Amino acid sequence: MREFDLSNARWRKSTYSDGNGGDCVEVAAGVPGVVPVRDSKLLNSPVLVVGAVAWTEFIGAVAE
Numbered sequence: 001m002r003e004f005d006l007s008n009a010r011w012r013k014s015t016y017s018d019g020n021g022g023d024c025v026e027v028a029a030g031v032p033g034v035v036p037v038r039d040s041k042l043l044n045s046p047v048l049v050v051g052a053v054a055w056t057e058f059i060g061a062v063a064e
Contacts (some may be wrong), residue, residue, distance in 0.1 A: 004049060006036055027055075033055050 009028035024040035035055040037048045050058070 004031055004034065004036065004047075006031065006047060009014075009036060011038070011040075 006028060008030065010030050011026040011028050013024060013026050026040040027037050027049050028036040028038075031049075033052050034049045035052055037050060
């Protein structure tokens, strides 16, 4: 398994997060080739690391 240094990751909360404790995800920028994803309510929870190409395809599919 590959390790990623996320200590300087710039996390951004989804614009669909409602601020009332609803389902929220954050993604991080600045990690070449991948998109780290985490639960914004559990900041120390495990991070899902998705390939950048796969993430782009996912976002394109759900935005339709």
